[in-house]
Amino acid sequence: MKDIIQIKNISFNYPDQERLFTNFSMNIHEGEWTAIIGQNGSGKSTLARLIDGLIVLKSGQIVVDGLTVNDENIFDIRNKIGMVFQNPEDQFVGATVEDDVAFGLENRQIPREKMQQIVENSLKQVGMWDFRDRIPANLSGGQKQRVAIAGIIALSPKIIILDEATSMLDPRGRQEILKLVDKIKHDNDLTVISITHDIDEAAGADQVIVVNKGKVVEADQPDKIFGDINKLTSIGLSAPFTSELLSALRKRGVDSPSQYLNDQRLITWIKQLISSK
Amino acid sequence: MSNFLFGRYLPGSSWVHQMSPQSKLMLSFYFVVVIFFANNIWTYAALSGLILLVVLMSGVSIGYFLKGIRPLIWLIVFTVLLQILFSSGGHVYWHFGPFSISDTSLINGGFMFIRCLLIIMISTVLTLTTTPLAIADGVQTVLRPLKKVHFPVDTLALMLSIALRFVPTLMDEMETILNAQRSRGVDFGSGSLRHRISAAVPLLVPLFTGAINHAENLSTAMEARGFTDSEHRSKYRVYRWQRKDTISWAVFLLIGILVLFIRKS
């Protein structure tokens, strides 16, 4: 599989602060959903900003879809990447829903007639067309994140980065947004990078990268990572629900597998266990 | 608390609603200027007639206007009283120190009253039928010619639109901060003057730091969406000049000329 993003030996720190990344490397596969997890302060969000060229790298190299992140390529790279940030309030630039979706198009000097088509199409994809003349004050957090996603679809990127995009939403809103991004990923053949500490979300990813103190602790499929509860808690994360349940069963003398099972496989396993007894 | 000048817009599709914001803005300004030239009963009658027509065309009930004026009534009364007591000339009925009441001053007081009413009415029509955003866009259109002298009209417009967009956000935050500090025992609006002014600190520091965070995050989000500078962008929201604008201008100009003819010279 092609690596759409390659991060090679990067180092970075904010002025007057400890080194955040030292010789950090990782790759993101094209067309996959990659979850980057780690506790607050582990540098996850900085990573997203480095990839989009919003912060300048000190050393090392980041390549996005064949282009090296530097001043020259910055706009081409931002055309390829759409970012959804944590605080729904702080990415709503426009005065109304449709103005906000148009913001990125205006920056690229798209003619007005074409903009109107794109705005309508994007808002319909996220189910917010009926809300087009609402002001942000009258929208819920989840609705604002939908608008942010519409603003991204409007620019037809290849990669979507969710920078803790669901952490300020209630559980319902969180699920809805993830479902929406999943649909959009499939409809438009996108690569998704989700920076999160929601373990149950990460458990559904194709690839999981665990970051702690500026280092990649592990990069693998969820199956290989989420079985070990102790390792996850030792770096401030929690384990997925299914791993917790397996561990609780193990404590009760049930001979259970040590690898990670997702919901469906766990249900199948429990059914087998019962019928075999 | 959220019901102040920003909550005033009443959605609708009347003649006035449909006019372009730039002409509403310019006509309101023009109207205020014309009021300055009014100086007798006929000129005031003409202008009052015009404003009545505008109110009718706005589809907003007269009661709503009167409700809006109510909180200002003492101010108007005070201004009218000043006018009566301090204007000089004519037949003096009563005087005491610098104060006097004369026939001229009474008439002037009456005109004063109508004048205040007219100004409040026209500005109320403007804000009831035009969203703050549209007003900001109107300002941008009106200032457009200044682009020739490199005045950053588009930057100003974007700034204004972001400011308006964030007013409700900051207001919500302020309410939360207010409640949080109240819960910590701050008594706002009472106590000594020193106490009341110091009470601004636990409100304003969080309000400002919050605003700074918004500005920073918003900047990141804007650049991630390809923003570089405000002067090289296409525009999604455009208000076109319409026949309604042309007709309105014609009527206003006509009344303006009429006022110049019938005013007492």
Add this chain to the structure above:
Amino acid sequence: MPVKKNTLRLNMLAMFIAIILLQTSIPLIGYIPIGPLEITIIPMTVVVATVLLGTVDGAIIGGIWGLTTFVRAFVWPTSPLAAIVFVNPIISVIPRIMIGVVAGVTYTYLKKHFKSQTASISVAAVLGSLTNTVLVLGLIYLFYKAKAPQLYQINIKELLPYLLGVVGTNGIPEAIFSGIVTPMIGVPVKKIFDRTGR
């Protein structure tokens, strides 16, 4: 985060404009009424903006406050005084702009020569606040000394002592409180601001 300076500046100005709009509309954070008078705390906002963003931007924020005052004098005056005085755009706008200019120049100078940021902000705030008062007073005197104002055909000359008295009695406590309270706001806020600039 080192986002481009111009983007950050645009948004900082926008936020301060939003704050000014809030302060002119909500008494609790904008005006403190004391009897028939009121002390406005908006000059403090202008001074804080100046300390953070510099003299030019401080003047812009001041100017925006002035424009708001001017428009509101017609539409929704906060006091009878405003309805009479601030309908003159020169009186409503120029002194406000000058708050930023004077506070900015003072702060820039003091910052270079003195260590204490608290003191620098305090002096800048007192001078900024006084500038506002003195200029409003001076301009009222200048405009209304000779002729009646256009809008209200009143002989303001008679009113002059009253007007000057009101503005003066407001102005002195305003300046004193500005000097005390502005650093309490400005110092922590500047700290946060400097971090965003990195």
Add this chain to the structure above:
Amino acid sequence: MDQTINFKQVTHTYQAGTPFAQNALSQVSVTIAGGSFTAIIGHTGSGKSTLVQHINALLKPTAGEIKVSGRTITPATTNKNLKQLRKHVGMVFQFPEKQLFEETVIKDIMFGPKNYGVSDEEARLDAKQAMGLVGLDGSLQDKSPFDLSGGQMRRVAIAGVLAMKPEILILDEPTAGLDPRGHKEIMDLAEKLHQQQGMTIILVTHQMDDVVDYASDVIVMDQGKVVKHGEPKDIFSDPEWVYDMHLDLPSAAEFACRLITAGVPLKTIPLTIDKLADAIVGVIQGGQSHE
């Protein structure tokens, strides 16, 4: 003092008498027992926050009355003399770190006690004690709160409320935006305050797992009304109803429902992982004994 909170026919209308009037609470009657750990749940806009803001009179009822710590709040209650009540009822808002403003951590924590007329030394002692409670290192006391990490700032804010020694503590989504470790620390703190200091805890939350892990009582709100009040097991016993309220089930209960749908014969719906594991083991062993 008796910490029981009693709502009697409380109605609250925002912007009453204007075209924008909105009924946020309608005729709510509910009693929150003193010394309880009560969770208030309900979807966004159901009136949770409006309800709790009545407890320390930040909002006053449009009709009805609230009895708290021997005080009665009615529509006629004036803003005067509310200080004592607010001292009794500590309130931690969502993202409380946004309310910090002082030069140093210790000064910020002392702010509340000092507003209640406590002397400087005493306020300092209370503040230090509160820092210990929330697990903030003493060495942080002279730092600017703005130099701390997000999680630490939140604990400073909570310490600022605890320093006033409230008997009732209201927490409005205290863990929003925290990572799993931070989340657990804050919730454990709430439990500690409840158990060791006998504080009445009122938790407004969307996290159903926290409800079953920590709360003894649950109030469910919908459209400005209390629609259910009981122990967690009563609330979550009817999954259909929970979904109708636009709420979720605790993870264990949700998984149990899926097991039942898949044909695993669980008799009850367990609310915690341990209970679920017990139930599964029970089914396995039950199966064994029948064969």
